[in-house]
Amino acid sequence: MAIPPNPAxxxxxxxxxxxxxxxxxxxxxxxxxxxxxxxxxxxxxxxFHALDLMLSPLNYRANNFSAELFYRHQGSSVLQEVSxxxxxxxxxxxxxxxxxxxxxxALSYSYLRQVSASGSKESEHAFSVGGILRAFMNVEGSExxxxxxxxxxxxxxxxxxxxxxxxxxxxxxxxxxxxxIAMVHRPPYARLNESLTEGNNRFLMAISSYxxxxxxxxxxxxxxVLTYRYTMSDRxxxxxxxxxxxxxxxxxxxIKMFFVNILVGINWNL
Amino acid sequence: MKPFRIIMTKLLVRTTCLATTISCENPLIGDDPANxxxxxxxxxWGQFDRYYALFSLKGVDWNQVxxxxxxxxxxxxxxxxxxxxxxxxxxxxxxxxIELHDPVLNWEYISGFADNDxxxxxxxxxxxxxxxxxxxxxFTNDGGIMxxxxxxxxxxxxxxxxxxxxxxxxxxISRLEQFPAMVVDLRTSRGGTTEGVINISGRFADQVRFxxxxxxxxxxxxxxxxxxxxxxxxxxxxxQYTKPVVVLTDxxxxxxxxxxxxxxxxxxxxTHIGDSTAGVFSDQFGYKFLPNGWLYTMSYQLALxxxxxxxxxxxxxxxxxxxxxxxxxxxxxxxxxxxxxxxxM
Numbered sequence: 001m002a003i004p005p006n007p008a009x010x011x012x013x014x015x016x017x018x019x020x021x022x023x024x025x026x027x028x029x030x031x032x033x034x035x036x037x038x039x040x041x042x043x044x045x046x047x048f049h050a051l052d053l054m055l056s057p058l059n060y061r062a063n064n065f066s067a068e069l070f071y072r073h074q075g076s077s078v079l080q081e082v083s084x085x086x087x088x089x090x091x092x093x094x095x096x097x098x099x100x101x102x103x104x105x106a107l108s109y110s111y112l113r114q115v116s117a118s119g120s121k122e123s124e125h126a127f128s129v130g131g132i133l134r135a136f137m138n139v140e141g142s143e144x145x146x147x148x149x150x151x152x153x154x155x156x157x158x159x160x161x162x163x164x165x166x167x168x169x170x171x172x173x174x175x176x177x178x179x180x181i182a183m184v185h186r187p188p189y190a191r192l193n194e195s196l197t198e199g200n201n202r203f204l205m206a207i208s209s210y211x212x213x214x215x216x217x218x219x220x221x222x223x224x225v226l227t228y229r230y231t232m233s234d235r236x237x238x239x240x241x242x243x244x245x246x247x248x249x250x251x252x253x254x255i256k257m258f259f260v261n262i263l264v265g266i267n268w269n270l
Numbered sequence: 271m272k273p274f275r276i277i278m279t280k281l282l283v284r285t286t287c288l289a290t291t292i293s294c295e296n297p298l299i300g301d302d303p304a305n306x307x308x309x310x311x312x313x314x315w316g317q318f319d320r321y322y323a324l325f326s327l328k329g330v331d332w333n334q335v336x337x338x339x340x341x342x343x344x345x346x347x348x349x350x351x352x353x354x355x356x357x358x359x360x361x362x363x364x365x366x367x368i369e370l371h372d373p374v375l376n377w378e379y380i381s382g383f384a385d386n387d388x389x390x391x392x393x394x395x396x397x398x399x400x401x402x403x404x405x406x407x408x409f410t411n412d413g414g415i416m417x418x419x420x421x422x423x424x425x426x427x428x429x430x431x432x433x434x435x436x437x438x439x440x441x442x443i444s445r446l447e448q449f450p451a452m453v454v455d456l457r458t459s460r461g462g463t464t465e466g467v468i469n470i471s472g473r474f475a476d477q478v479r480f481x482x483x484x485x486x487x488x489x490x491x492x493x494x495x496x497x498x499x500x501x502x503x504x505x506x507x508x509x510q511y512t513k514p515v516v517v518l519t520d521x522x523x524x525x526x527x528x529x530x531x532x533x534x535x536x537x538x539x540x541t542h543i544g545d546s547t548a549g550v551f552s553d554q555f556g557y558k559f560l561p562n563g564w565l566y567t568m569s570y571q572l573a574l575x576x577x578x579x580x581x582x583x584x585x586x587x588x589x590x591x592x593x594x595x596x597x598x599x600x601x602x603x604x605x606x607x608x609x610x611x612x613x614x615m
Contacts, residue, residue, distance in 0.1 A: 051299045056559060057313050058302050094302055095563045097373060145565070147556030189488040190321050190555065190570040246298060253320075256299040 042265030046087035050257035054149040064089035079112040100142040108134040124165040132157040155182035171229040189252040305561040307347035323487040367550040371565040389522035392594040410438035425452035432462025432526035451614035461525025471533040472506025503533040516610040524548035546585035
C-alpha cells in the first residue's frame with residue numbers, strides 16, 4: 001500500500017496495530033453490547049477533494065450535502081449492517097468557471113464477528129473483525145464541457161472495529177476498512193468508445209465495461225468511520241458519524257480523492 | 271483504564287486531525303499545478319502526446335515539436351505570447367477538431383481553419399432561399415433542416431447541423447418523394463452527434479453497406495488503437511429515397527456532416543459533388559482545461575476505409591470537383607448548385 005507521507009497518517013495506522021494487539025489479549029468475554037436491530041438515518045456535510053486527470057490537472061473541492069440510511073443487527077457476537085450513503089453537488093477548482101457535478105454513493109453490507117471483549121463498571125469495549133461487501137461510485141462530469149469520469153468499485157473489504165461503551169448513555173465505534181480485492185471501473189483510455197455509447201443506457205454500458213481486478217496495491221483505499229452514539233431512550237439514539245475515505249487508482253490516468261462526511265442523525269431500535 | 275483512555279484519546283485526536291484538516295489535501299492528492307506559462311505549455315503538450323490520435327497519419331514528430339517550441343516558453347512569457355506559441359504549434363497538426371479557447375478573453379482558435387473559413391465565404395444560404403427555392407421553403411420543427419424544391423423538378427434538403435436527431439426526416443422525405451431527383455446540401459453544415467447521421471442516412475440507404483471503421487487511441491503509443499468499430503449505412507424509416515441524389519459538400523463540411531457524406535457517397539444512386547469535406551472524422555475529446563483556464567479539445571480517433579486508406583486530413587473526395595468563388599456568390603450565382611441541377615436534369 002502506498003501510504004501518503006503524512007506522519008499523522010502513519011502514526012494512526014501504527015496505533016491501530018498496537019491497539020489490535022492489545023485488544024487480542026483482553027480475553028474472550030461474553031458480549032458487553034446489547035442485542036438489537038435498528039434502523040438509522042443521518043444527514044450532514046461531505047467535504048470532498050479529488051484529483052482526476054481524466055478531467056483536469058486541477059484539484060476539485062466541494063462541500064456537498066450527504067445522507068446515509070442503514071439497517072443494523074447486533075447479535076450476541078455478530079454485527080451485520082446494510083448501509084447506503086450518498087452525497088453530491090457542484091465540485092469546483094481554483095479556476096472559477098469550470099465547476100462540475102459530482103456524485104458519490106456507497107452501498108455496503110458488513111459482517112463483523114466479535115473477537116474480544118472486556119468490561120467493567122466504568123467502561124466496556126469489544127473488538128470485531130470481518131468483511132464488507134461494498135459497491136462504491138464516484139462520478140464527475142460536465143455537460144457543458146462534454147466530459148465525464150468515474151471511479152466505480154465493487155470490493156470485498158477487510159474491516160476491524162472497536163466498540164467502546166463509556167457508560168450507559170455514551171458509546172463510540174471506530175471502524176477501519178481496507179479492500180482485499182476489488183473490481184475497479186474507470187473510463188477508457190481516451191473517452192468512450194462509440195460502439196459502447198450508441199443507443200440507450202449508454203452510461204450504464206460504459207461504466208460496466210473497462211473493469212480491472214485490483215488489490216490494495218493497485219487500489220490504495222482506506223475507510224475510517226467513527227460513530228458516537230448517545231442513548232436518548234430505550235428505542236432512540238442520537239448518532240454523530242465521522243467518515244473519512246481515501247481512494248487512489250492510476251489507470252488509465254490517475255484519480256486520487258478523499259472525503260470527510262460528518263453526519264448527524266438518529267437510529268431507533270426495532 | 272487510564273492508559274487505555276489515553277491511547278484512545280490520542281488516536282481519536284490524530285484521526286480527526288488527519289481526516290478533517292484542509293492541510294490533508296497536499297499529502298493525499300497533491301497540490302494544484304502552478305499556473306505558469308511553462309506549466310500550461312507542458313500540460314497541453316503532454317495531453318496531446320497522450321491522447322491525440324493522428325500524429326503518425328499526419329507525419330508529425332511531436333517530440334521534435336516540443337524541442338522546437340518549448341524553448342520559446344519561459345517564466346516571463348505573457349498570456350498573449352503563450353497563446354501565440356501554442357496555436358502556432360497546434361497549427362502544425364492542421365486538424366479542425368483541435369480547438370483552444372480562452373473563455374475569459376473570448377479567444378478562440380481552430381487548427382487548420384483557413385480552408386474552412388474560405389468555404390464559408392463561397393456559400394450563401396440566402397441566395398439559395400431567394401433565387402433557387404423562390405422563397406418557397408420550409409423548416410423542420412427543430413429548425414435543423416430546410417427543404418423545398420428547385421424549379422418544381424428537384425427536391426432540395428439543407429441540413430444545418432447534427433446537434434439534433436433530425437427525427438422529422440421522414441416528413442421531409444415524404445414531401446419530396448414525388449420528385450425524380452434530390453439535392454442534399456451539406457455545405458457549411460456543422461457537426462454534432464451520430465444520431466442525426468443515422469436517421470438521415472437510413473432514409474437514403476438501399477441496403478446495409480459497410481462503409482468505414484473508427485478506431486480509438488487506447489494507449490501511450492502513438493499507434494495504440496482499439497479494434498476497429500465498423501460503421502454501416504442501414505435502411506431505416508418507413509420509406510427510402512433511392513432515386514438519383516446529389517450530395518453537395520465543401521471544406522466546411524466537418525465531422526458528423528462528413529460522416530453523413532461518406533455514408534451517402536457509398537450509395538450507387540448518389541453522386542458527390544463539390545469540394546472535399548473538412549477531413550475530421552474523429553469524435554472530439556471532451557473539453558479539458560489548463561491551470562490558466564484555457565479549454566482545449568482534440569481528435570482521438572482514426573477513420574479508415576475498408577481498403578486501409580483514410581479520409582482523415584483529406585476529407586471525402588467528391589466524384590465531381592467544383593467550387594464557387596466569392597465573386598460568383600457576390601454576383602448571385604451558386605455555380606455548384608447550378609451544376610448539380612444540370613447534372614440531375
